[in-house]
Amino acid sequence: MAMNCRDLWREVSNYIDDTISAEARAEMELHLSQCRHCTALIDGVHNVIVLVADGRTFALPTGFSSRLKERLKREL
Amino acid sequence: MTANIFTMPDVPATLQSSGSVATNRPAEKVSPQETELIRRILAGEKELYYELIAPYERPVYLSAFAILRNEADAEDCAQDAFLKAFRYLGDFRGESKFGSWLVRIVLNEAKMKLRKLRPALYESLDEPAGSQDESEYIPQTLGDWREIPSETLERKEVREVLVEAVQKLSVIYREVFVLRDIQGMDVATTAQTLKVSEAVVKTRLLRARLQMRDLVAPRINGSNVLSRQPFKKGKNPWR
Numbered sequence: 546m547a548m549n550c551r552d553l554w555r556e557v558s559n560y561i562d563d564t565i566s567a568e569a570r571a572e573m574e575l576h577l578s579q580c581r582h583c584t585a586l587i588d589g590v591h592n593v594i595v596l597v598a599d600g601r602t603f604a605l606p607t608g609f610s611s612r613l614k615e616r617l618k619r620e621l
Numbered sequence: 622m623t624a625n626i627f628t629m630p631d632v633p634a635t636l637q638s639s640g641s642v643a644t645n646r647p648a649e650k651v652s653p654q655e656t657e658l659i660r661r662i663l664a665g666e667k668e669l670y671y672e673l674i675a676p677y678e679r680p681v682y683l684s685a686f687a688i689l690r691n692e693a694d695a696e697d698c699a700q701d702a703f704l705k706a707f708r709y710l711g712d713f714r715g716e717s718k719f720g721s722w723l724v725r726i727v728l729n730e731a732k733m734k735l736r737k738l739r740p741a742l743y744e745s746l747d748e749p750a751g752s753q754d755e756s757e758y759i760p761q762t763l764g765d766w767r768e769i770p771s772e773t774l775e776r777k778e779v780r781e782v783l784v785e786a787v788q789k790l791s792v793i794y795r796e797v798f799v800l801r802d803i804q805g806m807d808v809a810t811t812a813q814t815l816k817v818s819e820a821v822v823k824t825r826l827l828r829a830r831l832q833m834r835d836l837v838a839p840r841i842n843g844s845n846v847l848s849r850q851p852f853k854k855g856k857n858p859w860r
Binding site: 555586604 | 667671678679683692696699703704707757758759760763766779780784787803805823826827830831834838
């Protein structure tokens with residue numbers, strides 16, 4: 546039976562993390578080739594993951610290391 | 622793997638795992654350098670402590686931020702956690718990665734701090750595993766997102782949108798998302814750190830990712846359309 550949108554949503558993470566079988570991936574790709582909504586979903590999730598994994602997005606506050614070192618010096 | 626532990630402060634060696642998702646590679650939980658540093662610190666050379674923890678500044682800070690959602694509180698909490706870890710360093714047995722041990726300490730500290738700081742806004746941090754996970758999340762129908770992520774990040778407001786979106790996730794999704802997708806921790810280590818099963822991590826991660834996409838895409842999509850960047854096998858950020 547062909548994969549539907551709901552089936553695909555459950556596998557989004559596994560698809561992106563490449564933790565699905567070759568057959569499941571092929572089924573997803575067949576569905577994606579015919580479904581613009583799911584394609585947008587996969588691209589969107591993938592883009593979010595790329596963006597948040599970039600060190601610039603969630604950087605340490607400026608001066609974090611200096612303040613930490615000062616506190617360690619004071620309190621250790 | 623152990624040779625570069627002190628030369629890549631942004632990415633803790635214990636979390637690198639060659640930048641990959643969970644694998645069956647034998648894991649060296651504590652590097653020889655860390656073992657030696659810990660031995661010397663416990664013998665009295667406490668000035669070496671910063672060298673030991675420097676690679677973990679970012680994961681410890683981000684873990685605190687995952688719970689507290691506020692920079693200043695997260696920084697205070699991270700400092701408290703590092704001091705606590707120093708006091709309990711003698712109890713570290715190397716049964717988990719040193720970074721995971723630190724992250725567990727800071728998550729506990731952050732949860733205690735949240736209860737103290739904002740009891741009125743206190744979220745259900747002790748919610749039983751699975752209570753919210755079982756209902757299926759239905760993603761929004763949104764248009765294509767064709768912008769190249771690395772170009773997107775040049776815009777400061779995009780970073781703000783991402784931070785705000787993470788802040789909006791419920792804590793059980795936020796902590797998994799921060800450990801796995803922001804810090805690059807593998808699923809097994811995330812599960813071990815949060816003391817939940819790998820299946821729970823995967824379920825929460827899927828929900829977090831779908832919600833993040835729904836929160837972020839409508840706010841940054843549609844500008845600077847450069848080219849189609851279809852996802853290809855092996856092109857995720859950890860590979």
